[in-house]
Amino acid sequence: MEVRVKILVTALCHTDVYFWEAKGQTPVFPRILGHEARGIVESVGEGVTDVQLGDHVLPVFTGECKECAHCKLEESSMCDLLRINTNRGVILSDGQSRFSINGKPIYHFVGTSTFSEYNVVHVGCLAKINPQAPLDEVCVLSCGIFIGT
Numbered sequence: 189m190e191v192r193v194k195i196l197v198t199a200l201c202h203t204d205v206y207f208w209e210a211k212g213q214t215p216v217f218p219r220i221l222g223h224e225a226r227g228i229v230e231s232v233g234e235g236v237t238d239v240q241l242g243d244h245v246l247p248v249f250t251g252e253c254k255e256c257a258h259c260k261l262e263e264s265s266m267c268d269l270l271r272i273n274t275n276r277g278v279i280l281s282d283g284q285s286r287f288s289i290n291g292k293p294i295y296h297f298v299g300t301s302t303f304s305e306y307n308v309v310h311v312g313c314l315a316k317i318n319p320q321a322p323l324d325e326v327c328v329l330s331c332g333i334f335i336g337t
């Protein structure tokens with residue numbers, strides 16, 4: 189259920205700065221921040237049918253597995269599996285990071301880590317968008333729309 193995404197454009201949100209400064213939290217470091225972005229699907233893993241190679245997508249930090257009780261309710265956005273977790277830092281399928289340097293893990297941030305040129309994201313944390321949408325404007329939708337600002 190994993191998708192490799194090439195990040196085309198990303199934005200800096202105050203939330204990234206907050207977690208970089210580690211205010212009021214126990215940080216997971218080192219990690220790649222970023223959660224407002226637009227990308228293009230580079231490859232898809234086993235079981236992925238919602239997106240395909242070349243699709244334009246927005247990584248979103250509050251995903252939908254489509255299987256849990258919350259996802260089956262129209263009015264809920266609190267997926268049991270993919271709900272926002274700032275301390276997880278790993279991919280759910282195997283509990284490992286997809287980033288490393290010199291054999292040591294670099295952790296994910298809210299399932300998106302958009303400050304990386306390439307990323308691996310659970311398919312439930314991607315929203316397919318129109319490829320004609322303006323690059324420099326649409327990336328902020330992956331945060332602002334999902335939190336209602």
